[in-house]
Amino acid sequence: MAYSGDTLKSPSFSKKHFTLTITGQTVLYSAAVAGMNELWYKDYPGSSFHFFDDNKEWLQMDKIAHTYSSYHLSNICFNTFTWSGLDKNKSLLLGSGLGFLYISTVEVFDGFSKQWGASTGDIAANSLGVALFCGQQYFWDEQKITLKYSYRKSGVVKYRPETFGKNFSEQLIKDYNGMTFWLSLNINSVYKIKYIPDWLNISFGYGADGMLAGNSNDEVQIDGVNPERKRRYFFSIDVDFTRIKTKYKVLSTIFKVINIIKVPFPAVEYSKRSFTLHPLYF
Secondary structure, X not given: OOOOHHHHXXXXXXXXXXXXXXXXXXHHHHHHHHHHHHHHHOOOOEOOOOEOOOOOHHHHXXXXXXXXXXXXXXXXXXXXXXXXXXXXXXXXXHHHHHHHHHHHHHHHHHHOEXXXXXXXXXXXXXHHHHHHHHHHHHHHOOOOEEEEEEEOOOOOHHHOHHHHOOOHHHHHHHOOOOEEEEEEEEOOOOOXXXXXXXXXXXXXXXXXXXXXXXXXXXXXXXXXXXXXOEEEEEEEEEEOHHHOOOOOHHHHHHHHHHOOEOOOEEEEEEEOOEEEEEEEEO
């Protein structure tokens, strides 16, 4: 990977930081690939590379998960390159490219797995997440809209633990019934309102429930169990931790890390033509 001479001569560029950035990303990527193979693919037979149309599965929860992941991977990569001293445009180019590469590795694994197949819908979702981050950073130099995640254990996990996860850590990434993805909009980044704190967001969430299999619950045979598959829409408030001012760099870093998660707050849910008020939803 080559970089122009003017970049390396930039007063803010740190060769040490850049080396640490590349090394760290390589190590983390390798560990993620190994972990992904261990968690998802090792128990399934392989095949020649192929595509599979899964765009109607899981009520599109898997597609939103891809968008969420590619958004945050681009964010992380961008920030590590800016930390090394690269300017915004070069950091965006490298960060978005690597973010897309990292998440699209899943498509390579899927493509060589007999159980699944590479998905054009997943690739499109990956592209959307990268574009959402890069577009905001390029035009606004900030993230007015942040993608967030929350999880609460669903009632269907016990029926298919091999699919939805045998323990809590697996369920966090496998149980689409328990996930909610949020589009969190910072109010004062759009409309400056004196009496609203800078860190306050409004959030719009999407989730789904009752899914025993990808397309239809009829795909699996579980005696006496056939929950209603449904889409769930939410409205709530949230906290943008990155807008909380602090003089401590460690605390600022912690705020950036936890900002991928939606803060529990009261929420209004719309599903199956009815509204439900949740005193506290996560």
